Amino acid sequence: MDQQRGKVIVQEIEYWQKSKLLPDHYCDFLLNLYAEQADQSKPSNRLTGRAAEAARSASGKQWLFAIVFFSLICFVVLHFNAFHPLLQIGVTAVGFVLLLWYGQRMRRKNEAAGIAVIGMDMLGLLGMGIYILHQHDDNSWSSKALLLAGCALLWICYGIGARLSLLHLAGWVVLILLYAWVLARRDVEPPWYEIQLYWVPMTFVFAWFSWFIQRWSRPVAAVLFIIGCFIWFMPELYSTMFVEDRAWPQLIMFAKIAIGGGLLFGLRKQWIAWVA
Missing domain, CATH: 1.10.287 (Helix Hairpins)
Structure with missing residues (x-):
């Protein structure tokens, strides 16, 4: 009717x-x-209803394009291992950019769905990088570290540009863990005070950057402040994982909890204004 x-x-x-x-x-x-x-x-407003309506109203050229596009995807998936390494990297980069564009476009309609697509795309890029390295028997530490550092920097830059604080935070966490991995490769086990010197100064550096950037971007300042708090306890986490003597790290951790809590309480008016 x-x-x-x-x-x-x-x-x-x-x-x-x-x-x-x-x-x-x-x-x-x-x-x-x-x-x-x-x-x-x-x-119908449901997904299946919209898909059926789109399929019914599609022209012959659109159907032909969909068939060719699907066939191309199947061809790439089936013959990906036979491609040259540069072609594999190129195909991965093109797929990453297309999925990133689709996720950013979806964010305008559905924020959660768009962020989920972007997150899966970022993890997929890391996974494909590891897969390509494994396929070509490149299991060296430097290649893996370079891949992790590149993905982490991409997450940080894109997270800041697209205002995705969680992605920005994940990039810094990966870099911090990569830094811990570099320290763990040393042949000599450092004493407890040397481990503190490797990490604690960075806490104040991130805190200063959080204060400096908060006038332009509060979300970025909040992420830097969280990373600074995370690094404050990284010496104890590092000692737990890579150092045999675990008596000192436990005592230092309780002392740092008290000191950090006191600093946060005493300076609460300042740091809350940075990140709120």
Whole structure:
């Protein structure tokens, strides 16, 4: 039924009901009947309904493009291992950019879905990099470290540019863990005070950058402040994982909890203004 015609009929029935030209139960029955018909005539808002409507209204050229595109994806997936390494990197980069563009476009309609697509795309890039290295028997530490550092820098830059604080935070966490991995490769086990010197000064550097950047971007300042707090306890985490003597790290950790809590309480008016 035509929607305009249905609206006219519904208005007439409502007029009959107000004017007492028909009993109320007859009017209610007719209103429910025409309301159901109007709902059935409306296009479905579900995903399957929209997909079916798009498939029905698609032209022959669009169908041909979809078939060719799907065939190309199948060809790339089936023969990816036979490609030259540069071609594998190029295909991965093109797929990454296309999926990133799609996720950013989806964010305008659905923020959560768009962020999920972007997150899977970032993890997929890291996974494909590891897969390509493994396929070509490049298991060297330097290659893996370079891949992790590149992905982390990409996450930081894109997280800042796209205002994705979680992605920005993940990039810094990966760099911090990579730095711990570099320290762990040393042959000599450092004493406890040397481990503190490797990490604690960076806490104050990140805190200063958080204060400096907060005038331009509060989300970026908040991420830097969180990373600074995380690095404050990294010496103890590092000692737990890579150092045999674990008595000193436990005592230092409790002392740093007390010192850090006191600093946060005493300077709460300042740092809350940076990140809030």
